[in-house]
Amino acid sequence: MPIRLPFRPRRDAYPPDLWTKCPGCAEMLFNKQLDKTLRVCPNCSHHFRIAAKTRITQLVDSGSFVERDADLAPVDSLGFVDLKAYPDRLVAAQLTTGLKDAAVWGLAAMGGKPVSLCVMDFGFIGGSMGAVVGEKVTRAGEAAIEERIPLIIVASSGGARMQEGTYALMQLVKTMSVVERVKAARVPYISVLADPTTGGVFASFAVVGDVNIAEPNAMIRFAGDRVSAGTIGEELPAGYQRAEFWFSHGFVDRIVARSKLRDEIIALLGFLMAPAVPGAIEPVAAPGFSPRSLLSALTGVLSGDSNGDSHNGDSHNGDSHNGDSHNGEAAGSRGEASRG
């Protein structure tokens, strides 16, 4: 008669979500360990692709992120059917990622300072940019202008979403025109190019940051290598279209390992968010009286700020974010309040 032991028997097979094989060095990596190293292989420092929400947790002050417009959802504007109908692809992607579309944006704090952050998720139809992604990038930019806080966009995308046709192409214009406004407003914009950043996303907002930061060995390109090799019949150099290629050709300021990314962005923002430059374009204050603007004007006066009305509103906002960074729950409740 077998003896029953009060603990579980040794398992023959381990669940697949326990280990990940590193595509860089073929080492088997324990997932919990991998999460601790921000999903970078401790052996060969291969940077795994990460979900938008994971990226946000890695970048911002803990608990400070307040998502905006989580309910924006894509529509099948063309009635697009390839091997699968577009709505089916959407539903499948929504189920696997838990997102409505391939980008997440919101307000957060980094090093205690408020930022407007938009992160793309490659897991959702290749991180492709359709109307919703374009809209979220645009709203993130508009929020940055309005609040006068830095804009940070983490790109990870296969390019424009073919299933939305020329509407997807128009998102290049939409996002670029808001980036132009961000620049005109002298609000810093940091573009982080993660693996992969390609096509229409690389050829619009991702390439024109005030500072472009790439993750090591990230695939960054405009034209696919199959396109180039096939149509042109060219030999492609080694390391072609990787982050280091762009660094050596002058399109990326810095290649930053994931473990240093947050600190690097905070340090850069310390330089870029200098005191207001005289002659800078100030946001126009909303006309008319509103109790809220009076309140923020008062807080502005109290904090020794003598600038315009709406600017004072920002400093008030900044304070609230400073507070939020210490208290996740407060951030959550405040975010909901401001939404309602």
Place this chain on the structure above:
Amino acid sequence: MVDRLLGRSHAADGPAEDRTAVVWAHVQQARNLKRPHTLELLNGMADEFIELHGDRFFGDDSAIVAGVAKIAGRRIVVIGFQKGQDTEENIRRNFGLPHPEGYRKAMRMMELAERFGMPVLTFVDVQGAFPGAAAEERGIAEAIARSVGLMSRLRTPIIVVITGEGGSGGALGLAVGDVVLALDNSIYSVISPEGCAAILWRSSEHSAEAAVAMKVTAEEQRDLGIIDEVICEPGEGAHTDPAETARRIKDVVVARLEELELLSLDELVEARFQRYRAYGPYTVAEQPAPPPPRIGIAGRLRGLLSGTLRQSASDREEV
């Protein structure tokens, strides 16, 4: 498929296959090498044209031509893609596939137009930007992005005419404007039908289906609001009568310019921003209620305790 297995009639397939054939013929027409390109059209439209060269950084791209023209007595900066009409010219023009230098030259011309108060007219007929290493390493993506950005805020009227292929980002680099016109045999798409088929169908044999699915034809694009007006081509197509094609384009362009000149520059730029700001439909989905947070026994106890405390506190207040 099921129908075919059961030997049922193919009547249902008929219209769909017709449509595919029609659209594919349209795509071929848009790509007809004999179609008039920027220089040929200018020949029929402009009283005078002086071509200007070079991007001031690296070189001169022969796949994009630019310069100053007099059209119906107006000074206009004209920029456009230039494919060759025969093999020899095509080799010289790099088969109409532009390098970053082309877009940088175009940006130079746009800034010139802004400085000297001239409207910009662009002609778009390009398969896409050159996809090779030379274009890539000199920053084709950056050049297109900056060109799109500049056009979105340029303080002078911009009229875009799509005359053949409006291929992806390469076309968009010169296709942001206050008015977007198109010849009726032209196409406009986010990626070439071949590229789309290769990615989504995993075989370029399905290019025609991809073209149908992406609604590439000028009329469909007008219905989507991407194109404002479709200009009818004479006879069997623009290539059969380039002079008449140029005349028709000229009439519409001049009429549109007169309309745009009524707006102040601020209104013009804001209207352009709002136009592109509005592209791309989306919905606001109902957020499912967040699942109630899972609480263990300790949590439940704490909830119970604080609940009773709060209850008693509010009781006290009421009293």
